Amino acid sequence: MxxxxxxxxxxxxxxxxxxxxxxxxxxxxxxxxxxxxxxxxxxxxxxxxxxxxxxxxxxxxxxxxxxxxxxxxxxxxxxxxxxxxxxxxxIHKVPMAESVLMHILAHYHSLPQIYQYETKHEWKRNLKQRELFGSTAVILGPGAIGGEIGRLLKGFNVTTIGCNRSGRDAAYMDKMVRFDELTSVLPAADIVVSVLPDTEETKHLMTAQHFDAMKDTALFMNFGRGSLVETNVLIEALTENKIGAAVCDVFETEPLPVDSPLWDLPNMTVSPHVSSHSxxxxxxxxxxxxxxxxxxxxxxxxxxxxxxxxxxxx
Amino acid sequence: MxxxxxxxxxxxxxxxxxxxxxxxxxxxxxxxxxxxxxxxxxxxxxxxxxxxxxxxxxxxxxxxxxxxxxxxxxxxxxxxxxxxxxxxxxIHKVPMAESVLMHILAHYHSLPQIYQYETKHEWKRNLKQRELFGSTAVILGPGAIGGEIGRLLKGFNVTTIGCNRSGRDAAYMDKMVRFDELTSVLPAADIVVSVLPDTEETKHLMTAQHFDAMKDTALFMNFGRGSLVETNVLIEALTENKIGAAVCDVFETEPLPVDSPLWDLPNMTVSPHVSSHSxxxxxxxxxxxxxxxxxxxxxxxxxxxxxxxxxxxx
CATH class of the missing domain: 3.40.50.720 (NAD(P)-binding Rossmann-like Domain)
Known part of the structure; x- marks a missing residue:
């Protein structure tokens, strides 16, 4: 049965x-x-x-x-x-990769600002728009989902660096590094996106030192599991402007508590664990x-x- | 000199x-x-x-x-x-195609709703998310910019139908039709995006009959010139739910007047002619x-x- x-x-x-x-x-x-x-x-x-x-x-x-x-x-x-x-x-790869690309493009082309101007009936054209074209992304977990994100990013002319346990070649990754080599590639990254599962090895894998190594304009995205990074480490990276912005679909505690400071940080986007929905x-x-x-x-x-x-x- | x-x-x-x-x-x-x-x-x-x-x-x-x-x-x-x-x-093709893809993905994956929930600290997962994967787009003006939009859409497994004066084959278009054949392909379109210039031929090219022929879930996007469609025709299509939603970067009158009904229509996104910015x-x-x-x-x-x-x- x-x-x-x-x-x-x-x-x-x-x-x-x-x-x-x-x-x-x-x-x-x-x-x-x-x-x-x-x-x-x-x-x-x-x-x-x-x-x-x-x-x-x-x-x-x-x-x-x-x-x-x-x-x-x-x-x-x-x-x-x-x-x-x-x-x-x-089966998550299509909706998740589409969601990740959406948030990346929204960050590069100031979509939250466009929506805010609309609410106020303001025709303002002074947006800080940047092209995704020519940027570099580090993908933590270049498996089925990470590979699909990589495939789409290549279409936008983005250089992709995959990062996993073995460092072995993975599809749609221009370069691969092991977890213990992550710090060496972070200074080149405009985008760091994780789709890692929750395992012993990935728990708190992203540390304050990693955020220190990133560009202060970098976009950090967690679409794997909330255990990847301690909430306080993420909050510190954002409030001290170690990075430019973050978009997370997953959190250490879900639902994200209503009093979490993450909701209101101006450079943080909270997505309620919906990126795999379809x-x-x-x-x-x-x-x-x-x-x-x-x-x-x-x-x-x-x-x-x-x-x-x-x-x-x- | x-x-x-x-x-x-x-x-x-x-x-x-x-x-x-x-x-x-x-x-x-x-x-x-x-x-x-x-x-x-x-x-x-x-x-x-x-x-x-x-x-x-x-x-x-x-x-x-x-x-x-x-x-x-x-x-x-x-x-x-x-x-x-x-x-x-x-030279507009990269930022414009990135902007168009951003708005399409935001529409399919309910990004405005995600941002609204965040403002209210609401962890709600009941979003109406759809996949872009497998949909069909009509591209009015499959030239340099339209072709780049088509190229990116192909990466998302979207069927592309180009529409121009001649109907001759164009890059990244699965099919081509002439302007006078537009109505015949509209019932199949999930997305209709125009990047047409302002010419005698494109002025008010999109009529009420075209919107009648579209799916009531379709997304209409004008990123070419505002003269493509009369403002009232667009407003009617949106208020009568002839189509699902519209995103426009260009308007008959620019800046869009502060009292235009377009600002507040729930299924309309106003972008202040910034999609080519870079x-x-x-x-x-x-x-x-x-x-x-x-x-x-x-x-x-x-x-x-x-x-x-x-x-x-x-």
Whole structure:
């Protein structure tokens, strides 16, 4: 039995039932123990499973996470049972890369100012507009999403420097460095954008020293996970004008507390963790799930797309 | 003598004097008759010359316009004397295409709403975000600027339909139609963006019938000249929700009057004719002017870049 811990859109559900007429599907909005005990496959957004659930799910053979982050999963318990986990990494790449490009262009061409003038009926043309053309971006995490950001940036004639654990070549990156070499490339960066997951290695990876090394005009963007940088370190970088501006879609505490100083900093843009949102999200998740389910039922367990390494966390 | 009717940035002036040590340059902020009478070449932004000036400029052989539009020039008087005119078309393409992409992405990913939530310290994730990916854009005027917009849109997997007088193939356009075929492609368009110049043919080219033919979700953008569409026709299209939204950088009357209803329409974005602005504007103009001046002095008059056809107006 295939157990969904959420209730998908009717048209997507119908399509699934039609595509797999011999499967038993249970669609639930909560995690029920009776159903759980029978579940061979669990499909979840990755935020609702506990260690106790894993213990109850005696027949569980595969977990499909319809999101990218697995940091809220009982990963130790899952790994101990040797249950494979797949996610939908890659499906965020289109909306996220579009969002990142939007915020970059808005920064370079003074869009907040244009909107403010409009509110006041002011025809003022003294905006500080700069071209994105010819600038340099450091991309922390040049995987599926980071690569898509890089691909779009190359179209705008931006030099791309990727940064990850290994420093090995990655698509759409003109150059690659390892995490421990980050400081050496920051002085050249006009834009530093992170799409890194939350792992032991990425936690507080960005330090005050990194912000010190950046141009005072640089744009810092966090679109991965809030754990990348301590909130106070970010606030200090912005208030001391170590950098020009920041746009964050993720924060150490979410929702961002209503009294956080970040809301009102003039050089800070707060986005409420929406950059991966898209009307095509579930549609794309199902487009990954369906062929995976076929492979699974044919016994080709090794060939599933998007296995997650529970020890690495992505 | 080469007569500038404006005073360029010191570093650009110095570079010019160094590059052409045998030329006499006059840099003025106004048009003075004594200087004018001696001028062989006039360099102007194209908004300060009158018929009387042309009559006074007895030695005038070439006018270089450091802008794209020539609608404020005494074109009949210039044509009667057979004086060639060149402009700097193409140098707007980078900032304008970046601006257009910015506004498109802001529309698709609800950026105005994100900024409003931030002002109120509201962590709301119920934004209506759509992907640009897979949409269709009609580009009115697929020349240097329109082609650059098309090139960037192709990177976002957008289908591009160009529209101009001839309907002949143009770069980065998946399909081309003539002006008189515009209505036939509008029902397919998610975005309609114009970068057309102001000519007899483009004046009020967009009619109420065109807006009727568009999707009620379509985004209309005018980044060419305000004469393309009557203000009332645009207001009607927006208030009657014939289209989803509009972003205009140009208007029939500029500055846009403080009491224009356009300022406050919720589905309208007013940009104060700034999309071509760039800190690299004059730098790029000079990069066109210098080789042109060399060709001119070598007698290769026919080989100048960017001749303007005064009868066509661009």
């Amino acid at each position: 295939i157990y969904f811990t959420f209730d998908p859109r009717p048209d997507l559900k119908e399509d699934l039932l039609k595509s797999f007429p011999n499967e038993e599907f249970v669609f639930s909005r909560t995690v029920e123990n009776t159903d759980l005990a029978r579940a061979e496959i669990i499909v979840t957004y990755g935020e609702d499973l506990t260690e106790a659930h894993i213990a109850t799910a005696k027949n569980l053979q595969w977990i499909m996470v319809a999101s990218a982050g697995i940091e809220k999963m009982p990963n130790a318990a899952i790994a101990a049972r040797g249950i494979p986990v797949t996610n939908v990494r890659g 009307s095509r999200y579930l549609e794309r998740s199902f487009a990954i799930f369906k062929p995976n389910l076929e492979k699974w039922r044919s016994g080709n367990h090794e060939e599933l797309e998007n296995f997650v390494d529970l020890t690495l966390g992505y | 080469i007569y500038f009717t404006f005073d360029p940035r010191p570093d650009l002036k110095e570079d010019l004097l160094k590059s052409f040590p045998n030329e006499e340059f006059v840099f003025s902020r106004t048009v003075e008759n004594t200087d004018l009478a001696r001028a062989e070449i006039i360099v102007t932004y194209g908004e300060d010359l009158t018929e009387a000036h042309i009559a006074t400029a007895k030695n005038l052989q070439w006018i270089m316009v450091a802008s794209a539009g020539i609608e404020k020039m005494p074109n009949a008087a210039i044509a009667a004397r057979g004086i060639p005119v060149t402009n700097v078309r193409g 800190s690299r504007y004059l730098e790029r103009s000079f990069a066109i002017f210098k080789p042109n001046l060399e060709k001119w002095r070598s007698g290769n008059h026919e080989e100048l870049e960017n001749f303007v056809d005064l009868t066509l107006g661009y």
